[in-house]
Amino acid sequence: xxxxITSRSEDYSxxxxxxxxxxxxxxxxxxxxxxxxxxxxxxIWERMQAILxxxxxxxxxxxxxxxxxxxxxxxxxxxxxxxGFATECAVVTHYRLKNDGNGNIIVDEEAKLEEELIVxxxxxxxxxxxxxxxxxxxxxxxxxxxxxxxVVRWEMRTRLFLRTSEFLWQEGHTAHATEQEAIxxxxxxxxxxxEFAENILAVPVIRGRKTENxxxxxxxxxxxxxxxxQDGKALQAGTSHFLGxxxxxAFDVKFTSKEGKLEHVWATSWGVSTRLMGALVMxxxxxQGLVLPPKLAPIxxxxxPIFRTEEEKAAIDTYVDHLMGELKNVGxxxxxxxxxxxxxxxKFAEWELKxxxxxxxxxxxxxxxxxxxxxxxxxxxxxTVSQEGLSARIESLLDEIQINIYQKALNFxxxxxxxxxxxxxxxxxxxxxGGFISCHxxxxxETEKRIKEETKATIRCIPLDSKKEEGICIFTGKPSVQRxxxxxxx
Amino acid sequence: xxxxITSRSEDYSxxxxxxxxxxxxxxxxxxxxxxxxxxxxxxIWERMQAILxxxxxxxxxxxxxxxxxxxxxxxxxxxxxxxGFATECAVVTHYRLKNDGNGNIIVDEEAKLEEELIVxxxxxxxxxxxxxxxxxxxxxxxxxxxxxxxVVRWEMRTRLFLRTSEFLWQEGHTAHATEQEAIxxxxxxxxxxxEFAENILAVPVIRGRKTENxxxxxxxxxxxxxxxxQDGKALQAGTSHFLGxxxxxAFDVKFTSKEGKLEHVWATSWGVSTRLMGALVMxxxxxQGLVLPPKLAPIxxxxxPIFRTEEEKAAIDTYVDHLMGELKNVGxxxxxxxxxxxxxxxKFAEWELKxxxxxxxxxxxxxxxxxxxxxxxxxxxxxTVSQEGLSARIESLLDEIQINIYQKALNFxxxxxxxxxxxxxxxxxxxxxGGFISCHxxxxxETEKRIKEETKATIRCIPLDSKKEEGICIFTGKPSVQRxxxxxxx
Numbered sequence: 015x016x017x018x019i020t021s022r023s024e025d026y027s028x029x030x031x032x033x034x035x036x037x038x039x040x041x042x043x044x045x046x047x048x049x050x051x052x053x054x055x056x057x058i059w060e061r062m063q064a065i066l067x068x069x070x071x072x073x074x075x076x077x078x079x080x081x082x083x084x085x086x087x088x089x090x091x092x093x094x095x096x097x098g099f100a101t102e103c104a105v106v107t108h109y110r111l112k113n114d115g116n117g118n119i120i121v122d123e124e125a126k127l128e129e130e131l132i133v134x135x136x137x138x139x140x141x142x143x144x145x146x147x148x149x150x151x152x153x154x155x156x157x158x159x160x161x162x163x164x165v166v167r168w169e170m171r172t173r174l175f176l177r178t179s180e181f182l183w184q185e186g187h188t189a190h191a192t193e194q195e196a197i198x199x200x201x202x203x204x205x206x207x208x209e210f211a212e213n214i215l216a217v218p219v220i221r222g223r224k225t226e227n228x229x230x231x232x233x234x235x236x237x238x239x240x241x242x243x244q245d246g247k248a249l250q251a252g253t254s255h256f257l258g259x260x261x262x263x264a265f266d267v268k269f270t271s272k273e274g275k276l277e278h279v280w281a282t283s284w285g286v287s288t289r290l291m292g293a294l295v296m297x298x299x300x301x302q303g304l305v306l307p308p309k310l311a312p313i314x315x316x317x318x319p320i321f322r323t324e325e326e327k328a329a330i331d332t333y334v335d336h337l338m339g340e341l342k343n344v345g346x347x348x349x350x351x352x353x354x355x356x357x358x359x360x361k362f363a364e365w366e367l368k369x370x371x372x373x374x375x376x377x378x379x380x381x382x383x384x385x386x387x388x389x390x391x392x393x394x395x396x397x398t399v400s401q402e403g404l405s406a407r408i409e410s411l412l413d414e415i416q417i418n419i420y421q422k423a424l425n426f427x428x429x430x431x432x433x434x435x436x437x438x439x440x441x442x443x444x445x446x447x448g449g450f451i452s453c454h455x456x457x458x459x460e461t462e463k464r465i466k467e468e469t470k471a472t473i474r475c476i477p478l479d480s481k482k483e484e485g486i487c488i489f490t491g492k493p494s495v496q497r498x499x500x501x502x503x504x
Numbered sequence: 505x506x507x508x509i510t511s512r513s514e515d516y517s518x519x520x521x522x523x524x525x526x527x528x529x530x531x532x533x534x535x536x537x538x539x540x541x542x543x544x545x546x547x548i549w550e551r552m553q554a555i556l557x558x559x560x561x562x563x564x565x566x567x568x569x570x571x572x573x574x575x576x577x578x579x580x581x582x583x584x585x586x587x588g589f590a591t592e593c594a595v596v597t598h599y600r601l602k603n604d605g606n607g608n609i610i611v612d613e614e615a616k617l618e619e620e621l622i623v624x625x626x627x628x629x630x631x632x633x634x635x636x637x638x639x640x641x642x643x644x645x646x647x648x649x650x651x652x653x654x655v656v657r658w659e660m661r662t663r664l665f666l667r668t669s670e671f672l673w674q675e676g677h678t679a680h681a682t683e684q685e686a687i688x689x690x691x692x693x694x695x696x697x698x699e700f701a702e703n704i705l706a707v708p709v710i711r712g713r714k715t716e717n718x719x720x721x722x723x724x725x726x727x728x729x730x731x732x733x734q735d736g737k738a739l740q741a742g743t744s745h746f747l748g749x750x751x752x753x754a755f756d757v758k759f760t761s762k763e764g765k766l767e768h769v770w771a772t773s774w775g776v777s778t779r780l781m782g783a784l785v786m787x788x789x790x791x792q793g794l795v796l797p798p799k800l801a802p803i804x805x806x807x808x809p810i811f812r813t814e815e816e817k818a819a820i821d822t823y824v825d826h827l828m829g830e831l832k833n834v835g836x837x838x839x840x841x842x843x844x845x846x847x848x849x850x851k852f853a854e855w856e857l858k859x860x861x862x863x864x865x866x867x868x869x870x871x872x873x874x875x876x877x878x879x880x881x882x883x884x885x886x887x888t889v890s891q892e893g894l895s896a897r898i899e900s901l902l903d904e905i906q907i908n909i910y911q912k913a914l915n916f917x918x919x920x921x922x923x924x925x926x927x928x929x930x931x932x933x934x935x936x937x938g939g940f941i942s943c944h945x946x947x948x949x950e951t952e953k954r955i956k957e958e959t960k961a962t963i964r965c966i967p968l969d970s971k972k973e974e975g976i977c978i979f980t981g982k983p984s985v986q987r988x989x990x991x992x993x994x
Contacts, residue, residue, distance in 0.1 A: 043571045043634065044578070045621065050634050053566035053649060060567060076543035077550060081533045082623075082654055082670050083594070086601070088534070090609040100601040104573070105611050106623065107597045109658040111576070111590040119580040121595050121620055130611055131535065133572075133596065133623070144533065144540050153845065159543060164572055164654065168599040180572050355643065 017367055021301045026245040030296060034174045037304045037368050039291065047172040047179030054368065055291065057312035059182065062290060063162065065214055065309075066184065069206050075158040075186060080140050082164075083131035088139040091264040095138065098231020102168040104133040104179075133166040138232060138257070138283055141187045142265040149189060149279060151270045156199070157189040175292035176249075176504050183287035189279045191271065193258070196280035197235075200256040203284040204237040207252035215290065216307040216420035217241045217297045218427050219251055220450070220499065222475025227459045230283075234258040240474045240499070242427045243296040246448020248474045248501035251293050254284035292504070297423050298392075304369025305392055307419050308412040315341060315348040315408060316365045320358050320377035329381050333401070337374075340405035346412065366391060371415050372408060392419050433497070437488045440500070444471055450501050454494035456487035465489055471500045507857055511791045516735040520786060524664045527794045527858050529781065537662040537669030544858065545781065547802035549672070552780060553652065555704055555799075556674065559696050565648040565676060570630050572654075573621035578629040582754040585628065588721020592658040594623040594669075623656040628722060628773055631677045632751040639679060639769060641760045646689070647679040655777075665782035666739075666994050673777035679769045681761065683748070686770035687725075690746040693774040694727040697742035705780065706797040706910035707731045707787045708917050709741055710940070710989065712965025717949045720773075724748040730964045730989070732917045733786040736938020738964045738991035741783050744774035782994070787913050788882075794859025795882055797909050798902040805831060805838040805898060806855045810848050810867035819871050823891070827864075830895035836902065856881060861905050862898060882909050923987070927978045930990070934961055940991050944984035946977035955979055961990045 019036055020028040034040055039055030042048075051059065067077070083106060090096040110125030134140065141159075148154060162184045172178050186203060190196040204221055211219045219239035229236040233255035241251045259278040262268070267279045298305040308314050317334055321327040334350050341348045349370075351361050358375065365373055373389040380386050386404065389396045392415050399407060430449025434440045443451050455461060455473065466472050476498045485494045509526055510518040524530055529545030532538075541549060557567070573596060580586040600615030624630065631649075638644060652674045662668050676693060680686040694711055701709045709729035719726040723745035731741045749768040752758070757769045788795040798804050807824055811817040824840050831838045839860075841851050848865065855863055863879040870876050876894065879886045882905050889897060920939025924930045933941050945951060945963065956962050966988045975984045 041634075041637070044630065045571045045573045045575060048571035048573060050571065051569040053568045056568045057566065059569075076547065078543045078546045079541040079549075079672065081535045081538035081540065082656065083535045083538060085535060086609060086611075089601075096601075096609055100603070100609060103599065103601055104596045104621070105598040105601065106594045107611065108595040109593065111579075111586075111593055111595065111622070113590075119576060119586055119590060121576075121597065131594070132601070140534065144531075147531070166572065182569065 017303065017363065019301065019303065019367075022244065029301070030292075031174065033295060033299055033303065039295070040174045042174065045179075047169050049174055049178045049180075051182075051288070054312065058294070058306070058310050059288060059291060061310045061312070062214070063184075066206075066210060066286070067162075069210060070160050070184075070186065073158075073202060073206060075160045075188075077161065078159045079161055079163070080137050080144060082134055084134050084137075084140045086130045086132055088143055089132050091139065092232050092260055095232035095264075099135045099167070103135060104166045104168055106131040106133065134163070135165055135167045136283075136285075137161065137163070137165075137185055138187065138261050138281075139265070142261040142267055142281070145189055145279070146265055146267045149267055149269050152191045152272050155189055155191045155269060155279065156195065158186075158199075159188065160184055160186040173292070175288055175295070178288075181288045183285050185283060185285040188282045189262075189267070190282070191269065191277075191280070193280050196258075196282050197256050200235070200237055200254045200282040200284065203282070204239065204252070204254040207254065207284070207286060208239050211239055211241065211251050212420065214307070214309050215251075215294055215297070216309075216416060216423060217251065217293055218420065218424040220475060220477050221479070222477040222499065224253075224475060225459070225462055225473045225498070227462050228472060230255045232257060232260050234260070237478075238475050240450075240501075241293055241297060242430055242449060242501075243293070243504065244426065245296075246430060246502070248450065248503040249289075249293050249296070250474070250503065251290060252284070252286040255282060257281035257283060298419055299369065302394075303367030305419065306369035306371060308371045308416045311369065311371050312347065313349045313365075313368070313370050314346050314412055315372045315374060316361075316370045317348065317350045317374045317376075318358050318361045318365075319350075319352055320375060322378070326378040326381070329378075330376060333376070333381065337401075337404060341408065344405060344409055346405070346408060362389075371412060374408075390415060392422075431499070434488065435485070440488050441469060444469055444500075444502065448502065450474065450499045452497045452499055453488045454485035454496075455498050456490050456492035456494055458490075461487060461489050465500070471502050474499045474501050474503060507793065507853065509791065509793065509857075512734065519791070520782075521664065523785060523789055523793065529785070530664045532664065535669075537659055539664055539668045539670075541672075541778070544802065548784070548796070548800050549778060549781060551800045551802070552704070553674075556696075556700060556776070557652075559700060560650050560674075560676065563648075563692060563696060565650045565678075567651065568649045569651055569653070570627050570634060572624055574624050574627070574630045576620045576622055578633055579622050581629065582722050582750055585722035585750075585754075589625045589657070593625060594656045594658055596621040596623065624653070625655055625657045626773075626775075627651065627653070627655075627675055628677065628747070628751050628771075629755070632755040632757055632771070635679055635769070636755055636757045639757055639759050642681045642762050645679055645681045645759060645769065646685065648676075648689075649678065650674055650676040663782070665778055665785070668778075671778045673775050675773060675775045678772045679752075679757070680772070681759065681767075681770070683770050686748075686772050687746050690725070690727055690744045690772040690774065693772070694729065694742070694744040697744065697774070697776060698729050701729055701731065701741050702910065704797070704799050705741075705784055705787070706799075706906060706913060707741065707783055708910065708914040710965060710967055711969070712967040712989065714743075714965060715949070715952060715963045715988070717952050718962060720745045722747060722750050724750070727968075728965050730940075730991075731783050731787060732920055732939060732991075733783070733994065734916065735786075736920060736992075738940065738993040739779075739783050739786070740964070740993065741780060742774070742776040745772060747771035747773060788909055789859065792884075793857030795909065796859035796861060798861045798906045801859065801861050802837065803839045803855075803858070803860050804836050804902055805862045805864060806851075806860045807838065807840045807864045807866070808848050808851045808855075809840075809842055810865060812868070816868040816871070819868075820866060823866070823871065827891075827894060831898065834895060834899055836895070836898060852879075861902060864894075864898075880905060882912075921989070924978065925975075930978050931959060934959055934990075934992065938992065940964065940989045942987045942989055943978045944975035944986075945988050946980050946982035946984055948980075951977060951979050955990070961992050964989045964991050964993060
């Protein structure tokens with residue numbers, strides 16, 4: 015099969031688009047900026063959901079569901095929140111269509127809403143308005159709730175998974191009696207995200223805090239995990255916000271403390287989205303197609319038979335039945351591609367494109383020799399191995415592939431963190447190498463904005479593990495006490 | 505605790521509302537007609553989802569995701585479809601808010617959409633528009649896709665779970681090469697729903713077909729499952745539609761058949777929604793609270809300790825640790841309610857209200873005797889049983905409870921199907937007894953409408969298993985060949 019994928023070196027951005035479409039992950043919908051997530055892509059997202067959902071429940075959270083629509087007035091109760099979201103909102107103004115008498119369907123102007131409704135871009139406002147009814151005393155706290163939902167942010171420039179007008183996500187919204195407990199929650203969920211990114215997505219991440227300029231609208235502190243893509247650009251893969259008492263104050267949510275005092279509740283929110291699909295594709299894949307970590311691959315092993323006669327086919331079928339049974343027993347997801355409409359070479363290319371971690375091919379000679387050909391997607395290597403003990407070998411190979419994919423991404427990331435001490439150096443590294451640039455910054459919003467204007471690089475985060483170090487800001491020469499990470503970002 | 509639930513005999517409708525709210529299943533949101541599904545209610549819905557999703561995958565379906573918004577023009581391409589949905593649609597007309605300069609947030613009139621977007625009330629149109637790009641030849645068929653999503657139908661009179669402006673559901677949308685295959689699919693999914701309703705929800709259902717008047721807008725045939733609530737009203741619990749080639753024609757979706765001919769594709773769609781939560785509550789619960797079938801109960805067993813001293817508590821704790829370990833090992837979901845802020849009697853009432861199938865209570869004397877008190881929610885019976893073999897006993901009791909709840913609902917349903925042969929009899933049964941009324945009908949939309957106007961009863965379905973039987977229509981005296989089921993319905 016002709017894959018029709020642009021190479022990364024030729025045009026990275028086009029490579030990404032080609033790959034997402036050719037590998038059947040998603041496509042643009044007829045509605046501007048929205049996407050259709052196709053079954054193969056959705057299968058990966060479902061795996062992400064299931065694993066994250068388990069993690070959320072293990073850390074004490076329950077799922078719930080809040081309305082899609084938010085009254086406009088709610089939305090403006092938290093001043094910085096409305097500023098952050100007002101310019102990209104879908105607004106519902108009517109609740110009925112009608113026939114205009116000439117056979118045209120038009121909006122029925124008599125069915126105008128008294129108050130416009132905003133399609134949720136995020137749910138802090140509607141949720142905190144609801145929490146007011148749930149919280150009276152410290153005994154009602156903490157509330158540890160998560161929601162899996164669709165949200166809408168009207169984006170002018172969209173890219174499949176990375177930036178779409180509608181996307182799928184989860185948003186955790188928790189309520190606490192103390193500041194300390196809320197901060198701990200925000201940090202705990204950042205750790206959940208980081209562990210997930212590294213062990214499941216196989217994407218190494220840097221845990222950090224956002225600067226004031228990059229913070230979530232309405233947060234006192236935004237924690238984030240930042241990943242690096244193969245083109246040297248960073249991608250924010252998840253955020254966890256300490257919201258202080260901002261939303262509790264905006265929605266008048268108070269509780270009686272153990273000491274009998276009436277106090278405002280402390281809040282966090284945290285989320286990851288279908289953007290992770292973009293991170294997954296861009297972190298690992300190559301010019302031949304997707305490279306999926308086994309823990310997320312909808313199909314972990316594909317088996318392709320090679321035969322000339324019905325007799326040969328029958329022998330292979332019998333063996334494959336047996337092998338598939340063994341693999342399914344140990345929880346390996348396996349597909350037998352016995353289509354008679356396509357040749358083996360076509361199938362090899364197709365499963366390579368779709369990122370299946372392991373391919374088993376076997377023909378008549380293999381059956382005689384008691385062997386199969388095993389091909390790894392991540393290293394593009396093949397070997398002939400014995401049928402004996404094959405399922406155990408496959409199991410351990412899948413683990414090895416998961417680790418190898420992570421290690422490869424880690425090596426790339428680590429070799430793309432560059433310390434610089436001057437603005438000239440900064441610009442040179444940004445231009446020629448990309449990646450994260452570790453440097454001193456004077457801590458002002460103004461400096462950050464000017465660097466962004468001049469170079470398009472932003473402060474991705476102030477790493478949580480960064481040591482205090484005296485230095486001077488590369489841009490203003492003012493004193494600084496620790497390095498931050500700049501990068502161009504998705 | 506005071507439960508504050510109206511009794512069923514006093515006001516069935518109020519009983520339902522009280523119960524949904526007091527048992528923490530859901531509440532009305534600040535947005536008209538929308539609901540908040542609370543963690544306990546959502547926990548039940550999640551179990552429904554997981555079980556249905558497994559069934560869908562076992563029957564060959566994959567999940568995918570299509571956009572929330574549908575361009576207005578799409579919506580009107582299938583004539584009967586638009587008629588069915590136009591009068592209850594949320595319409596997005598703008599994509600931005602702004603500050604009016606006086607600190608008020610208003611809709612930015614400069615950000616008006618060229619074409620209004622409809623928030624999906626169902627997704628046939630956007631999906632069939634997408635399928636056009638996926639289907640070229642018979643090799644691309646069948647497409648067996650399901651979507652879990654939120655939909656919006658602007659309802660004027662709403663009731664929690666039963667009828668809300670936004671609700672959660674799944675919608676299957678399949679594409680086939682032949683009429684026969686599509687009909688088989690629609691029937692297969694009806695069977696999946698019926699099996700789920702009976703074995704999981706413990707709600708007996710009648711499988712049938714809708715009359716022309718009650719059909720889904722755009723379907724050639726609508727299959728349904730109809731359940732009976734305790735007040736004698738019917739509830740449609742799931743539908744599966746044979747759509748013929750209607751949507752393929754509206755969206756120009758053709759395929760090349762094996763014989764090389766260009767033909768329109770055949771379609772089905774099928775769905776169940778959070779409405780099932782309402783059916784679950786109304787079918788089984790009583791004046792004391794919810795009665796949940798064990799297969800859906802988020803907590804299957806609650807353990808309540810009764811003690812006076814710390815020493816007594818310690819002994820109980822040790823035993824409970826052991827019991828919980830055993831129960832979790834066999835997959836029983838169990839909660840130890842050791843709150844020290846509430847008395848045992850309060851806890852008993854609370855878990856009764858929340859429908860936990862089995863309660864284990866144990867005090868100092870039980871510890872001496874090696875016993876516990878076991879209380880069943882469904883029969884409201886208690887017995888003292890040995891601690892020996894308790895977890896096995898609990899496991900089998902949960903199975904027994906599941907069956908008993910179903911049997912009780914089945915007995916009620918079966919005793920509420922009444923055959924009548926005259927309109928007077930019809931009206932009398934409808935008034936005094938309710939339930940399903942089996943009678944002859946002349947097959948005309950006109951007659952059905954007139955009976956509905958006069959009695960509020962509608963034809964719930966033409967049962968799939970009904971025998972041909974000569975008769976005369978109770979309303980017009982015209983000839984009829986089989987009985988249909990009338991009822992008042994939710």
